[in-house]
Amino acid sequence: MIERIEDRELKRQSRRQLLKLAPVAVLGVFAFPKASDWLVTKGVGFSDWAAGALFRREHLAQTYANSAVVPFEKFPYNGYDVLDPEVDLENWTLTVEGDVQHPGEYKLSQITSLPKVNQNTRHVCVEGWDVIGAFGGARISDFLTMVGANPGAKFLEVECSDDYYESIDMPSALHPQSLLCYEMYGQPLDRKHGAPLRLQMPTKLGYKQAKYLETIRVTSVLKAGKTGYWEDQGYSWFGGL
Amino acid sequence: MADGEEKKMPATPEDAKPEGPVPAVSNDQAETAPHAAVESVAMEPAPAPLLKPAAEEPAPRKSAELVRAAYEHPLLIRITHWVNAISLFVMVTSGLRIFRAFPSFGPKIPQEILIDIPKSLTLGGWLGGALQWHFTFMWFFAGSGIVYLAYQVFSGHFRTVLFTPKDIRGVWPMARHYFLFGPKPPATGQYNPLQKLAYSSTIGFGVLSLLTGIVLYKPAQFAWLAFLFGGFHLTRLWHFAAMCGFLSFIPGHLIMVVLHGWSNFMSMLSGWKREPEYQE
Numbered sequence: 001m002i003e004r005i006e007d008r009e010l011k012r013q014s015r016r017q018l019l020k021l022a023p024v025a026v027l028g029v030f031a032f033p034k035a036s037d038w039l040v041t042k043g044v045g046f047s048d049w050a051a052g053a054l055f056r057r058e059h060l061a062q063t064y065a066n067s068a069v070v071p072f073e074k075f076p077y078n079g080y081d082v083l084d085p086e087v088d089l090e091n092w093t094l095t096v097e098g099d100v101q102h103p104g105e106y107k108l109s110q111i112t113s114l115p116k117v118n119q120n121t122r123h124v125c126v127e128g129w130d131v132i133g134a135f136g137g138a139r140i141s142d143f144l145t146m147v148g149a150n151p152g153a154k155f156l157e158v159e160c161s162d163d164y165y166e167s168i169d170m171p172s173a174l175h176p177q178s179l180l181c182y183e184m185y186g187q188p189l190d191r192k193h194g195a196p197l198r199l200q201m202p203t204k205l206g207y208k209q210a211k212y213l214e215t216i217r218v219t220s221v222l223k224a225g226k227t228g229y230w231e232d233q234g235y236s237w238f239g240g241l
Numbered sequence: 242m243a244d245g246e247e248k249k250m251p252a253t254p255e256d257a258k259p260e261g262p263v264p265a266v267s268n269d270q271a272e273t274a275p276h277a278a279v280e281s282v283a284m285e286p287a288p289a290p291l292l293k294p295a296a297e298e299p300a301p302r303k304s305a306e307l308v309r310a311a312y313e314h315p316l317l318i319r320i321t322h323w324v325n326a327i328s329l330f331v332m333v334t335s336g337l338r339i340f341r342a343f344p345s346f347g348p349k350i351p352q353e354i355l356i357d358i359p360k361s362l363t364l365g366g367w368l369g370g371a372l373q374w375h376f377t378f379m380w381f382f383a384g385s386g387i388v389y390l391a392y393q394v395f396s397g398h399f400r401t402v403l404f405t406p407k408d409i410r411g412v413w414p415m416a417r418h419y420f421l422f423g424p425k426p427p428a429t430g431q432y433n434p435l436q437k438l439a440y441s442s443t444i445g446f447g448v449l450s451l452l453t454g455i456v457l458y459k460p461a462q463f464a465w466l467a468f469l470f471g472g473f474h475l476t477r478l479w480h481f482a483a484m485c486g487f488l489s490f491i492p493g494h495l496i497m498v499v500l501h502g503w504s505n506f507m508s509m510l511s512g513w514k515r516e517p518e519y520q521e
Contacts, residue, residue, distance in 0.1 A: 001515060004307040013312075013509035019508060020316055024323045029300075043377020054462055061461040073351040122473060124460065127368065128343035129352075130473055203461050236371035236376060241461040 055240055059172050061202035064120040070131045073184045077192040078125065078206065078231060082192045085162040085212050092196050098157070098217040101148025102161050106224075108196055112181055114138035114146065117175060121202035123209075124241055135200045136183030141174045154220040158199065161212040164196065166199070166228045168208060172240065180213070200240035205239040272425055314512045315398065321389040322509055327492075328382035331364060331374050332450075338363035338371030344442075346478045379454060387446050401431045404441035408434035428518040439490055446486035453480035465518055 030036045077083065091104035103217070119140055124130045140156070156173040159165045172178060181200035182189055189195045194211025201209055207230045231237045282443055314322070337358045345355045365371025392398035411434030419422035419435070426433070432440065453476050456466050460473040470476040508514035 001521070002309055002311045005310050007306055007308050010308055010310050010513060010515065014507065014513045017316065017319075017511040017513065018507075021319055021323070024320055027327055040373035040377045043380065044373050046380065047376040051283075051459065054459065056462070061464065062464050070348075074348060076349045122460070124473065125343070125349075128339065128477060129345075129349035133351065176495070221281070230369065234373055236372065241459060 008177060011220065044234075044236050048236055051236075051240045052169060052171075052237045055169075055171055055203070057175050061121055061177055062241070063134050063181065066120065066134070068132050069120050069134050069185075074131065075123075075131050075133050075184070076125070076191075078160065078232055079157070079211075080164055080193075081099070082162055085160075086192075087161045087195060087212055089196050094213060094226065095215040096147050096217075097215060098219045099150040099153045100144075100218050106147070108182065109147075111138050111143060112182060114142045117177075117179055118183075119179070119202070121177065121200075123202075123206060125206040126235065126239070134183050134185045135179060137179035137181035138184065139186070139199075140178045140199075141176070141178060141181055144174070148220075149218045152220075153218045155218075155222055157215075157217040157219055157222070158210050158213055159215040159217075160210050161214050163213070164210055165226070166208055166227050167176065167208040167222050167231075167237075168199070168201075172203055175201065175203055176202075203241050205241060207235060208239040261343045270272050286402060309516050311431070311516045311517045312512050313508050313517070315392075315396070316512065317388065317392045318398070319509060319512060321385040321392070324381055324385040325389065328378040328385060329487060331336075331378040333487065334362065334364035335371040335374035335378070338365045338482060339368060339375060342368045342446055346353055346474075346481070376458075377459075381450055382447075386451060390444070402437060402440045402444075404434070404437040404469070408437050411435070430519055431517075439493065443487065446483045446490070449486070450483035453477075453483060 009210055030039050094111070096103050096106055112224060115138065116136060118134070118136045119194075120132060122130055122132050124145050144156075154170050156170060157165070157170045179200040181194075181198050182196060183191055184190070194213075197213045198211040199213070200210040208228070225232055227237055228235070231239075254312055333369050338360075340356075341363065342354070343349070343358075345353050345356065347353055363371065365374050390409045393402070411426065413428045414423065415435035416432050418419040418425045437500060452466060455468060456470055456473065457480055460467045460476075468472050470479055
């Protein structure tokens with residue numbers, strides 16, 4: 001709507017309106033690395049909080065028919081330093097520590113004797129690619145019940161033979177599709193995919209699904225700066241899907 | 242000089258208030274307004290008064306001259322415009338960095354590199370850094386977009402910008418004017434049909450990028466939305482396409498801003514546009 005207004009008044013109005021916009025200019029402070037580092041750290045923290053609040057343990061990730069599964073040779077493997085940490089599969093045991101009633105060394109046979117879950121789910125990498133794979137294993141929740149984990153504990157920490165490490169929020173770890181995976185495509189896990197045991201969680205990005213598991217620790221306190229190999233360099237800690 | 246005496250009529254209620262910033266106003270006018278320029282010449286010591294005939298303006302400066310102006314952009318629109326502009330810049334540049342990590346829409350094995358995006362166009366330094374920017378400014382982007390849309394709908398202001406079927410006829414004459422130097426169609430409203438088309442489709446790209454972004458961020462939680470877009474894998478393509486939509490809009494938008502000059506640009510800062518082309 002057009003008004004006829006005194007030139008001086010127009011200028012005054014314009015200046016007044018311009019000042020109202022000034023707070024937006026404060027965003028310019030984030031052009032400075034120190035301020036932007038702070039901001040993006042807060043931003044990822046907020047996103048992780050929102051993702052955690054959004055997560056529903058009973059909500060299942062989509063599963064797929066066998067025909068939708070990508071051939072085994074086309075299922076990528078990512079290692080962060082070595083593709084084969086040369087785990088001694090014969091004498092391998094899983095160390096269980098922390099807030100559990102029965103800490104100690106667990107054999108693979110104790111894990112395979114738990115109810116087995118087979119699922120065809122989508123594996124999504126933080127890089128952007130995704131594949132549907134076939135996985136088999138025991139529910140993490142069943143294993144945690146077996147070792148007598150404190151149901152009120154908040155986190156699951158894992159350490160791996162290749163010095164990779166991860167930590168998972170307990171609601172995601174207890175999700176019914178979150179597995180201690182020892183099979184892919186009906187075969188024992190091969191060395192490139194984390195033999196003999198890896199995490200497999202269709203509600204998490206690939207980097208959360210640690211391979212070559214060596215130690216599982218139940219805890220309610222995460223060590224600052226030691227929450228995950230990639231997370232410590234800036235990846236989202238929640239890493240959920 | 243007593244400014245108050247010269248007022249013929251108060252243009253707005255605020256005119257009646259005691260005037261604080263009078264000196265500043267005079268200075269501003271000396272810089273820009275034509276009649277004030279006469280005054281500043283008159284204040285110079287030597288020959289000025291003779292050069293300017295007093296035909297148009299009598300000796301004492303008149304400040305009550307009326308200009309045509311329109312308050313085009315309410316505060317909320319301006320705030321959301323600039324917050325959105327900043328976040329869009331961050332989202333595109335960090336998004337390109339994220340895309341570099343897997344620059345393809347096909348399978349991982351075998352991977353084809355669709356486009357090799359130069360690092361210099363990207364933000365974040367590496368995938369993790371770019372994701373931090375992306376996951377931070379997505380909130381600003383979504384927030385400004387949602388506030389903008391809600392305001393447009395509830396204020397009725399959307400009628401100035403929404404492209405409707407009756408605008409279709411006006412698109413070609415406007416495009417012909419811009420690109421082929423055809424005659425300029427008369428301005429009928431705040432935005433011409435081509436502008437409405439550009440702005441409305443940009444809002445569409447915003448909605449598309451937000452919805453597809455939600456799918457890419459949480460495909461398991463929003464499986465139904467992923468299904469609507471043809472699954473996670475394909476959603477990545479739509480997300481990229483939405484960005485291409487923005488990239489097709491921004492250069493034209495910026496060129497138009499430059500061509501239309503300072504007063505037009507200032508209207509997105511102050512809200513007020515001086516001497517708009519349209520009537521009413």
